[in-house]
Amino acid sequence: MTPRSTTGWKVRLGCALVIGLAAAGCASTTLPPATRSPSGLALEEDERRIWNRAGEEQEKLRRAHVEYDDPALKGYVNAVAQRVAPAEVAQAGIALDVRVIKNPALNAFMYPNGTMYVHTGILARMENEAQLATLLAHEMTHATHRHAVRQFRDMRNKADFMAGLSVATLPFGSLGLLANLLGSLGMVAAVYGYSQDLEREADAEGFQLMVRAGYDPREAPKLFRHLKQWVEDEDKPEPFFFNTHPRLAERIASYEDLIARNPQFLSRPEPLRIGEEAFLAHTRRMIFDDALLDLSAGRFLQAQKGFQKVLGLDPENARANFFMAETYRSQNDPKLFAEATWLYQRAIALDPTYADPHKGLGTLHYQARQSAEAAAEFQQYLQLAPVAADRGHIQSLIESLQKEVQK
Amino acid sequence: MTPHRPLKRAAVAALLLLLAGCAPFVLASGRQNLSEYGFEVTVPDGWYRAMRGEAAEALVVTRDGLALQQILIWRAPVDKELKYTKRRFDEKLPPYELAEITLDNMRSDPAVNDFVVDENVPVTICGKPGYKLVYTWALKGGYRLKRVHYGFLDGKWMYQLVYQASARYYFDRDLATFDTVKDSFTLISS
Amino acid sequence: MSAPISCNRPSRRMLLAWCSLNLVLLAGCATPHYRTSPQFEDRLQAGMTIAVMPPDVKVYEVSAGEVPELMDEWSETARKNVIEAVRTRLPGKGQFIIREFDPSQSEAARAEFEDAVPLFRAVAMSAAMHTYIESGAPFETKMKQFDYSLGPLPMIRQASGADAVLFIEGVDQISSGGRVARNVAMVLVAAAFGVVVIPPAGLTAISAALVDPQTGDVLWFNQHGARGKYDLRKPDSAESCVADAFEYFITTFPAKKPGGEMKK
Numbered sequence: 001m002t003p004r005s006t007t008g009w010k011v012r013l014g015c016a017l018v019i020g021l022a023a024a025g026c027a028s029t030t031l032p033p034a035t036r037s038p039s040g041l042a043l044e045e046d047e048r049r050i051w052n053r054a055g056e057e058q059e060k061l062r063r064a065h066v067e068y069d070d071p072a073l074k075g076y077v078n079a080v081a082q083r084v085a086p087a088e089v090a091q092a093g094i095a096l097d098v099r100v101i102k103n104p105a106l107n108a109f110m111y112p113n114g115t116m117y118v119h120t121g122i123l124a125r126m127e128n129e130a131q132l133a134t135l136l137a138h139e140m141t142h143a144t145h146r147h148a149v150r151q152f153r154d155m156r157n158k159a160d161f162m163a164g165l166s167v168a169t170l171p172f173g174s175l176g177l178l179a180n181l182l183g184s185l186g187m188v189a190a191v192y193g194y195s196q197d198l199e200r201e202a203d204a205e206g207f208q209l210m211v212r213a214g215y216d217p218r219e220a221p222k223l224f225r226h227l228k229q230w231v232e233d234e235d236k237p238e239p240f241f242f243n244t245h246p247r248l249a250e251r252i253a254s255y256e257d258l259i260a261r262n263p264q265f266l267s268r269p270e271p272l273r274i275g276e277e278a279f280l281a282h283t284r285r286m287i288f289d290d291a292l293l294d295l296s297a298g299r300f301l302q303a304q305k306g307f308q309k310v311l312g313l314d315p316e317n318a319r320a321n322f323f324m325a326e327t328y329r330s331q332n333d334p335k336l337f338a339e340a341t342w343l344y345q346r347a348i349a350l351d352p353t354y355a356d357p358h359k360g361l362g363t364l365h366y367q368a369r370q371s372a373e374a375a376a377e378f379q380q381y382l383q384l385a386p387v388a389a390d391r392g393h394i395q396s397l398i399e400s401l402q403k404e405v406q407k
Numbered sequence: 408m409t410p411h412r413p414l415k416r417a418a419v420a421a422l423l424l425l426l427a428g429c430a431p432f433v434l435a436s437g438r439q440n441l442s443e444y445g446f447e448v449t450v451p452d453g454w455y456r457a458m459r460g461e462a463a464e465a466l467v468v469t470r471d472g473l474a475l476q477q478i479l480i481w482r483a484p485v486d487k488e489l490k491y492t493k494r495r496f497d498e499k500l501p502p503y504e505l506a507e508i509t510l511d512n513m514r515s516d517p518a519v520n521d522f523v524v525d526e527n528v529p530v531t532i533c534g535k536p537g538y539k540l541v542y543t544w545a546l547k548g549g550y551r552l553k554r555v556h557y558g559f560l561d562g563k564w565m566y567q568l569v570y571q572a573s574a575r576y577y578f579d580r581d582l583a584t585f586d587t588v589k590d591s592f593t594l595i596s597s
Numbered sequence: 598m599s600a601p602i603s604c605n606r607p608s609r610r611m612l613l614a615w616c617s618l619n620l621v622l623l624a625g626c627a628t629p630h631y632r633t634s635p636q637f638e639d640r641l642q643a644g645m646t647i648a649v650m651p652p653d654v655k656v657y658e659v660s661a662g663e664v665p666e667l668m669d670e671w672s673e674t675a676r677k678n679v680i681e682a683v684r685t686r687l688p689g690k691g692q693f694i695i696r697e698f699d700p701s702q703s704e705a706a707r708a709e710f711e712d713a714v715p716l717f718r719a720v721a722m723s724a725a726m727h728t729y730i731e732s733g734a735p736f737e738t739k740m741k742q743f744d745y746s747l748g749p750l751p752m753i754r755q756a757s758g759a760d761a762v763l764f765i766e767g768v769d770q771i772s773s774g775g776r777v778a779r780n781v782a783m784v785l786v787a788a789a790f791g792v793v794v795i796p797p798a799g800l801t802a803i804s805a806a807l808v809d810p811q812t813g814d815v816l817w818f819n820q821h822g823a824r825g826k827y828d829l830r831k832p833d834s835a836e837s838c839v840a841d842a843f844e845y846f847i848t849t850f851p852a853k854k855p856g857g858e859m860k861k
Contacts, residue, residue: 052669060547064520103517152666159662297515298493332497367499389527393503393538396529400536431734432727453738470738471745472723550715575716576748576813 027153033145035088047112047149054111054148061101061117068102068120068286076282077118080129081136084213086144089114094143098136100286104293104302106230110139112148123283124290124306125226129275130210130219137206137213145205147198154195203251207258211265216272221255224248233301284313288320295327303327318351325360337364355384359394366397375401432457435468442595444482445564449591451584454478476572476581478588482564491515496565502529505558505565506538513542521545532568533594535559543574553578555585561594568592631819631845632728632743640761640809640816643691647807648698648759650710652679654767656829659799661775668771671830675769678835679803683763686840689847698757705752713747717764720745721804724818746813747806754810761816762808769829770799798825803842817845 027046034041043051061067077098085096094114104121111117116139126132142148194202211217228248259266266272291306307324310317325343328336341364344357362377378398382391435456440447450456450468457467457477465481467473485496492515494508506527514522526541537559545551551574558567570585572578656671684695700710724745727736753762772780780796787794802822806815821842828834840847 046666049667049669053667060549063549064545064547066520105517156660156662156664156666159660159664293515296492296494296511298495298511300493330494332495332500363501363504366501367497369499390503392528393501393506396536397501397503432736434737455736471736472719472727474719475723475745546715548715549711550719551712573716573719575712576746580746 026157029150029154029157031146031150034092034094035086035144037088037092041092041094044149046152047146050148050152051113054113054115058111058115066101066103068100068289070100070286073100073282073286074098076278077123077132077136080132081116081140084133084137084209084215085140086209089140089144092144096140102289102293104290104297104299106227108135108139110142112143112146114140114143116140116143120286120290120293122227124287124309125230126223126279126283127276128219129279130215130273131223131226132275132279133210133213133215134206134220134223137209138202139206141202141205141209142194142198145198145201147194147202151194151198200254203254204258207255211262214270214273216274217255217259217262217265219274220259221252224251224255228252230302234299280313284310288323292323295323295330298330300327300331316350318347318354318357321347321350322354322357322360325357329360329364332367334368337368340364353384355381355388358384362394362397366401371401371404375405431459432469439466440595441466444480445561445595446480446482446566447591447593447595448480448588451588470581470584471577474573476570476577478585479569479571480567480592482561482566485560485563485565487565491517496560498560498563502536502538502559503527505560506540509538509540509556509558509567510542513544518546519544520547530557530559532557532559532566532589533561533592535561551575555582557589566594630821631817632724633818634743634745634814634816636809636814637816640814641691641807642760644694645691645760646694646696646758647687647761647763648696648753648757648810649680649683649763649765650698650700650753652676652683652765652767653714654679654765654769654829656769656771658771658773659776660773661779663776665770671769671771675767675829675835678829678832679765679767679839681832682836682839683765683843686836687763687843687846689843690849691846693846696757696759698753698759698762700753700756703752703756706756709750709752713750713753714764716747717806718766720747720815721766721806721818721820724815725804725820728818743815743818745815745818747808747815748813750808750810750813757810759810762810763805764808765803765805767801767803767829769801769827771828771830772799800824801827801829801838803838805842819843819845 031044077100078096081096081098089096094112096114096116098116098118100123101117101119103119104124105119106122106125108116108118108122116136118135118139122135123132126135207217207220210220231248287306288310291303291310294300294303294306304324304327307320307327310320311324314320321343325340325347328340328343341361344360344364347354347357358377358381362374362381365371365374365377375398378394378401382388382394382398385391388394432455435450435454436452438447438449439456444465448466450466451470454468454470457469457473464483465479467477467479469475469477485498487495489495489508489512491513492508492511494511496505496508500508510524510527513519522542522544524540524542526539528539530537530539537557540556540558541554542556543551543553552571553574554572555570556567557569558565560566568589570578570582570589572581654672654676656668656675657665658668658671659665680697684697687693687695700707724739724743726732726734727739728743729735730740747764750762753759783794783796800822801824802820804820805818807817808815819842821838827838829838
């Protein structure tokens with residue numbers, strides 16, 4: 001046998017094995033939507049296991065106390081979800097339940113069993129109920145169209161195929177290594193977030209849901225403009241879990257295209273629902289609390305936008321003025337101290353019994369080495385808040401500042 | 408320093424070091440002169456020092472395993488970026504504000520759940536005004552951790568002395584040991 | 598938006614990694630693999646009652662592409678097999694009375710159990726890392742004196758009436774048909790080119806701790822497993838694995854016929 005024919009049968013063996021492996025046990029990623037099951041959704045075996053995992057994850061979230069405590073907000077968000085959801089969702093056995101998580105990141109995620117988590121971060125950046133409806137409709141499509149099990153099967157098929165390919169390329173050195181490398185990267189991209197195709201399906205189907213519920217479709221692309229603006233504000237590449245999404249600009253264009261191709265939704269006789277007033281009434285407290293999370297995380301620009309939103313609704317809100325001052329002071333930049341001072345004084349003018357602005361002013365004086373002025377403000381703080389949690393700290397500061405003054 | 412995830416950190420660090428052929432831990436009992444970090448401290452008998460990874464930037468010692476308890480002492484330039492918050496320490500800030508930034512760094516870590524502050528008081532360490540914090544949190548999966556966290560400024564350096572342990576059993580058991588370590592801490596003047 | 602479902606829990610993966618490493622390094626080692634506390638011999642009495650906490654056993658199917666999927670029914674079968682194997686084999690020479698304990702019978706016991714389990718995992722990982730030379734990170738002090746604890750368990754002690762409490766955690770990896778086929782193909786293709794390839798088999802690992810509920814002291818600890826040797830879904834294989842893991846209890850005390858009294 002010549003060397004060439006020896007290699008030939010080996011290559012044929014390798015190829016035959018690859019084809020056999022790739023064909024065998026490849027799970028289908030095409031499944032009918034749950035809403036097409038009038039007698040209830042019959043879960044596939046692997047799908048049931050995914051639902052069980054979802055239940056376990058939800059229990060962990062419950063124990064971690066991540067939910068934002070606002071029953072009125074929870075009721076409102078769920079009412080919007082019910083308005084958008086098709087009737088078939090309940091018939092299919094998917095119990096829609098939207099929960100708000102106190103987290104400033106712009107994110108929302110849907111479990112296949114109908115439980116949805118929406119971060120305060122993304123809610124705080126919306127302007128009205130129509131934008132909320134866009135998000136809810138998009139997310140619930142992931143459940144109704146069974147994206148979790150479809151994606152899992154796709155990931156598993158790809159990994160298995162790449163493993164089969166790596167077997168055939170085993171003896172071929174660098175090519176085999178490249179196949180392995182591509183296989184690994186492909187798996188990561190597929191696992192972390194839904195694939196681009198599934199997200200596009202959620203866009204298109206979700207869009208239909210929100211317009212059928214009477215919402216103004218022109219609000220839909222605005223949701224993604226907010227995400228894009230956040231990414232630009234934070235000056236970092238698109239967050240990792242958006243990697244598998246079409247680029248945000250393309251998403252905006254895609255929604256605008258959906259609007260253009262469906263002009264009938266803009267010319268309906270009944271007025272299109274935007275729901276700004278109801279949305280802001282229910283989210284005002286959450287916007288404030290989310291801005292506090294941004295302040296903790298040092299995302300000062302986002303915090304300022306949040307407090308500014310609250311002040312737009314309630315300019316005489318002393319707390320919002322105080323925390324706006326904190327966003328300036330906390331940057332440790334003396335050029336911003338004048339703005340902070342003005343806002344602390346405004347908070348005091350609005351509510352003379354409010355203690356915290358005096359602590360803020362005291363800290364500014366402390367940083368400027370103005371010991372007498374700092375001591376005076378801290379004393380005023382303790383007079384107004386005699387049982388403050390940080391009383392020990394402030395009392396200790398006053399004593400050391402008074403020693404400085406006496407020197 | 409980001410020792411908030413002791414389980415993962417302990418396992419990954421030791422496994423990598425094993426594969427690299429380096430001893431990941433060495434017995435470190437007695438007086439430790441860490442002039443590269445500007446301090447001296449006495450480590451109790453039977454405690455081991457973690458030698459590599461993030462532990463290389465600090466003194467990290469444990470008796471039973473990093474996942475169960477650890478004492479961490481480190482210093483960093485006062486203006487060094489923190490891992491989870493963009494807020495920064497500043498040498499002009501009072502101790503209560505330094506404490507608040509420390510807490511914000513913990514609160515902003517997405518792995519920290521159910522964060523509760525039990526104590527936040529002023530203290531003096533090596534003659535410098537500082538803060539003492541006591542707080543607890545839970546990792547995903549329910550493992551609760553508890554910390555005593557001291558911090559103070561010395562010139563352009565931010566020093567931190569931390570005792571971290573399982574909230575269940577280990578924290579109380581070794582707290583007195585940590586107190587003796589903290590009391591033995593001295594600065595090395597440069 | 599992101600898909601939130603994770604199929605694996607980090608602490609289980611870490612425990613598995615350590616067990617895997619230790620098992621490789623300990624292959625062929627003749628010294629006992631279990632660890633005991635200084636109080637072990639005094640506390641372990643013949644005829645004592647041992648309450649078995651609900652074992653946490655997870656069985657994964659691993660695909661050809663090395664994607665693990667947690668299989669609920671297999672896990673439940675494996676869990677029942679492990680409990681039955683413990684009931685059957687653990688009494689051994691010590692005539693221990695084995696009780697399967699359900700913490701949910703008492704709210705206080707349930708809360709205490711949920712609080713103790715994460716610490717058990719952390720203790721197991723620490724013991725695996727620091728009390729075996731082969732782990733590469735041994736603490737000589739801990740090897741000389743094995744003293745770990747879960748903290749007192751008064752509620753569990755009261756509700757179970759037991760002298761000792763047994764915590765068990767286990768993992769089993771089963772290769773899918775596709776993975777087996779891939780491994781066969783790998784071996785054949787490599788052999789055709791004169792290369793010998795040994796594909797990895799699935800790992801079965803059990804971690805167990807016997808605890809004094811009065812003090813919380815871990816009296817006895819062991820981690821045991823192997824690659825390609827056990828299948829916890831099968832009763833006799835599970836019994837073989839449990840017998841190997843608890844060999845000390847079975848062989849050291851006076852011999853007794855299997856089938857200790859089971860009380861619920």
